[in-house]
Amino acid sequence: MIQKSEIRSQKSEAVIAALLVALAVALVFAAPVFAQNGEPTDDEVNAVAKQLYCPVCENTPLDVCPTQACAQWRATIKEKLIAGWSEQQIKDYFVQQYGERVLAQPSTRGLNVLVWVLPPIGFLIGAAALAYYLQQLRNPAPSVVAAPASAPPTDDDDDYEKRLEEELAKRR
Amino acid sequence: MNNETMNNETMVVVESQTPIQNQKPKVLLGWAAAWIVLIALLGLVAVKLYQVTLGPVSSGSAPDFTLTTFDGETIALGSQRGKVVVVNFWASWCNPCKDEAADLEAFWRQYKDRGVVMVGVDYVDTETEARAYLAQFDITYPNGPDLGTRISQAYRIKGVPETYIIDKNGNLVTNIIGPTTLADLAAIVEPLLK
Numbered sequence: 001m002i003q004k005s006e007i008r009s010q011k012s013e014a015v016i017a018a019l020l021v022a023l024a025v026a027l028v029f030a031a032p033v034f035a036q037n038g039e040p041t042d043d044e045v046n047a048v049a050k051q052l053y054c055p056v057c058e059n060t061p062l063d064v065c066p067t068q069a070c071a072q073w074r075a076t077i078k079e080k081l082i083a084g085w086s087e088q089q090i091k092d093y094f095v096q097q098y099g100e101r102v103l104a105q106p107s108t109r110g111l112n113v114l115v116w117v118l119p120p121i122g123f124l125i126g127a128a129a130l131a132y133y134l135q136q137l138r139n140p141a142p143s144v145v146a147a148p149a150s151a152p153p154t155d156d157d158d159d160y161e162k163r164l165e166e167e168l169a170k171r172r
Numbered sequence: 173m174n175n176e177t178m179n180n181e182t183m184v185v186v187e188s189q190t191p192i193q194n195q196k197p198k199v200l201l202g203w204a205a206a207w208i209v210l211i212a213l214l215g216l217v218a219v220k221l222y223q224v225t226l227g228p229v230s231s232g233s234a235p236d237f238t239l240t241t242f243d244g245e246t247i248a249l250g251s252q253r254g255k256v257v258v259v260n261f262w263a264s265w266c267n268p269c270k271d272e273a274a275d276l277e278a279f280w281r282q283y284k285d286r287g288v289v290m291v292g293v294d295y296v297d298t299e300t301e302a303r304a305y306l307a308q309f310d311i312t313y314p315n316g317p318d319l320g321t322r323i324s325q326a327y328r329i330k331g332v333p334e335t336y337i338i339d340k341n342g343n344l345v346t347n348i349i350g351p352t353t354l355a356d357l358a359a360i361v362e363p364l365l366k
Contacts, residue, residue: 055296055321056263069265072298079300098296099321111216118213125206 040081048077048087051105055098062102228328230347234259234338235326239291241316242303247291249338256364257338258290258357261318261329263297264305269333272351273309279357280313286365287340293318295332339364 049063054070062070062077073094080090094102106112229235234257238248249257260276262269280290292315294302299317306315318324327336327347335348337360346360 067265069263069296072265072301076298076300095320097317097319099325101321114213 040078044081045074045078048081048090049074051087051091052094052102053104055102061104223328226328228330228334228347228349229326229336229344231344234336234342234344235323237323237326239293239314239316239323240319241314242294242299242306243314245314245316247289247314247316249291250342252289252338253342254340255287255289256340256361258288258361259293259327259336259338260290261293261295261324261327261332261334263295263332264301265297266332268351270305270309272333272353273305273311275352275354275357277309277311277313279354279361282354282358283361284313288361288365290314292316293323295324295329296321337361337364 046063050061052062052073054060054062054065054067054073056069057065057067060070062073077090080093085093091103095107100107100109100112106115108116234249236248236250238246240246249259258279260272262273276290276292280288284290290313292311292313294315294317297317302315302317305311327334330349333351335352335357337345337347337357339345345364348356
């Protein structure tokens with residue numbers, strides 16, 4: 001037989017569980033609501049900024065660049081996001097303003113195509129060269145003219161053996 | 173297939189055209205192509221490195237350019253023949269540029285009616301800050317962004333500020349790396365106006 005206090009306890013547990021579920025659901029939907037209602041978050045700005053490089057620093061992505069100029073560019077990204085620009089539109093704007101060197105991922109136009117094409121070609125050439133080398137090691141090509149099994153000794157061989165014998169005799 | 177010929181002293185193996193021998197020209201061709209590509213790439217890298225080591229242009233015909241100012245006016249260097257042109261590269265984030273800003277404006281006000289054209293080229297900047305900078309220093313000579321860094325690349329600038337002075341014939345007289353002053357500019361430009 002279930003007592004009243006047990007029933008009350010089960011009810012309060014169910015209420016707490018329901019509240020926790022509601023809180024979890026609210027948290028899940030809270031973040032996008034903040035981003036849509038207010039300004040873009042730093043994460044949203046940096047998501048675009050990390051695809052761009054500082055035009056005046058050496059090899060520094062825009063999202064981690066500490067200079068005043070980079071702060072200005074991140075502010076520009078924020079302005080464009082507020083204006084409803086897409087990531088691609090913002091990147092195109094930066095390319096138009098500062099040149100293609102701002103792109104973290106080079107385009108496939110002009111000489112930039114080499115950046116995309118050369119590494120796989122180099123890898124394939126290397127792999128082919130390695131395969132050829134290994135094949136040569138396993139199956140050495142037969143020599144066109146094979147040396148006789150027992151070639152007659154030449155004068156040079158005689159001289160060499162003679163000198164070798166002399167040297168050995170000296171050392172004994 | 174092998175044809176073997178033997179005599180008492182030597183054994184000579186004479187081979188007919190084997191598949192390996194047939195492949196030799198192809199392999200050689202492949203290696204030649206690989207070397208040509210490699211040499212071409214090294215050449216390309218060498219040219220780029222050479223360009224990097226070159227300093228800013230300092231003599232000869234000034235690289236031509238067209239600049240659209242923040243006010244929408246278009247200025248072509250080529251159409252300024254007969255005038256002395258002062259081209260100043262700057263940016264709002266550049267602190268040394270602020271040191272020379274007042275002098276540049278003073279120079280412009282002093283020489284604008286004497287056949288001098290002054291052009292400010294805003295190097296990798298944001299328009300909002302650039303306009304604020306122009307307002308802060310009350311700069312009235314034409315200024316515009318260096319779109320795609322084409323002008324700064326043509327002049328091979330190493331930073332900002334840099335100032336280039338071009339004579340009436342379109343030849344580069346000199347460049348000033350770093351901040352300049354009214355007196356320095358006047359000393360260079362005055363003889364060119366005679």
